[in-house]
Amino acid sequence: MSNYPLSYRLSWLPRFLKPSLGGDTNGFAAPAASLMDPPPARMVRLAFIGDLSAVANRTAPECDPAIAALLASADLVIGNCESPIVERPSAVMGTRLGTHHAMTERFLVDALTAVGIARDRLVLSLANNHVLDQGTAGFEETVAALKRLGIRTIxxxxxxxxxRHAAGLLTIGFAAFTLWRNADEPEFRARVSMASDPAEWPREAIADVDLLCAVPHWDWEFRHFPRQPTRALARRLAGHGVRLVAGHHAHVVQPVDRIGDSVVAYGLGDFLGTAFVKQPWPGRIGSILAVDVSADAATRGMIAAYRLHFFMRLGAGGHERLVPVEALDGAMKRRVAARLKAVFPDQPG
Incomplete structure (x- = not known):
């Protein structure tokens, strides 16, 4: 049994059909900033991608060379594995309808090759509501598949x-958790982290990491601006030493916050389509958060710069094409630019 409130369930379809720009729009930061001047002599680059699934892709996506080059430049790529990795779905009808997620190991390998992500530089979060869509056996199959492929998990x-995972010269502590689940609580909590309270995290786990990063599956879907409880949790995370937050679950891009010396990207959108094949265009805007972190002795672990790189997932038959928004043209480019300006007022026109 899921833990979604009734008001959330009733609003899901209207918001899917028309993602909302409502909510508190105040106090957010620019989608890109240099925070250290001069920049450090040595840096490590982290690239965060959004939700990754096969729902809208029967075959591997096409990827613009500029996006592949950006991902290849990272010492570590971190994303959310929204679909269990199974050879044969157990929830057959739900998988066909798109309500239950699944992807094969071959699809994941082909998709990573297409977008230029090396498996030994990839970390995938399993803390999301869909990870038990194919049952507990599907979860175990997913963990085994990722281990076999050499992909690290959180x-x-x-x-x-x-x-903790190494990224170049640094050690990053990742606190990945989900607020939402689609399965009964006991079997879900036994496998998936729902540890959202930083006061309860073991001190020894974060004592000597260079950067503490949260990867939450939070907020409500198809809303461009985070709800107040989500912003309050972001402040609590920052107050407990989390210096970088890269959020998921909204399936649309959301703003960036600066809380002291912490950077919070509330929602990166989807990296590969995770709703339905026929998704309205605002949900097809995604982003990649590139973060440069100092590896110099005096400023080790400090965020030197960050930038959201926006792209569009365009339908191409049985798969998607990932295209930078700069490469769009015509009416689509104007609509996307207007939506990004509404969410990120400091975004260059």
Whole structure:
């Protein structure tokens, strides 16, 4: 049984059909900034991608060379694995309808090759509401497949609330968790992290990391501006030493916050389509958060610069094409530019 409130369930379809620009629009930061002048001599680049699924892709996506080059420039790419990795779905009808997610190991390998992400530089969060869509056996198959492929994971209960991974010269502590679940609580919590309270994270897990980063699956879907409880949780995370937050679940791009020396990207949108094949265009805008982190001795772990790189997922038969918004033209380019300006007023026109 899921834990969504009734008001959320009733609003899901209207917001899917017409993503909302309503809500509190005040106090957000620019989608890009240089925070250290001069920049550090040595830096590590983290690239965060949004939700990754096969719902809108029967075959691997096409990817613009500029997007592939950006991802290849990162020391570590971090994303949300929205679909269980199984050879045969157990929830057959739900998978056909798109309400239950699934992708094969071959699809994931082909997709990563297409977008230029090396498996040994990839970290995938399993802390999301869909990870048990194919049952507990599907979850175990997913964990085994990622281990076999050499892809690191975060967001599992077995790994603890904070999981450490090397990124170039730095050690990053990742606290991946979900506020939402589509399965009964006992079986879900036994496998997936819902540890959203930083006061309860073990001190020894974060004692000597260079940068503490949260990867939450939070907020409500198809709303461009985060709700007040989400912003309050972001402040709580920042108050407990989290210096970087890259959020998921909204399936549309959301603003950036600066809370002290913490950077919060509330929602990156989808990296590969995770709703339905026929998704309204605002939900096809995605972003990649590139973060440069100092590896100099005096400023080790400090964020030197960040930037959201926006792209569009265009339908191309049985798969999607990932195209930078700068490469769009005509009416679509004007609509996308207007939507980004509404969400990010400081975004260049």
């Amino acid at each position: 967001g599992t209960s077995a790994g603890g609330p904070v999981q």
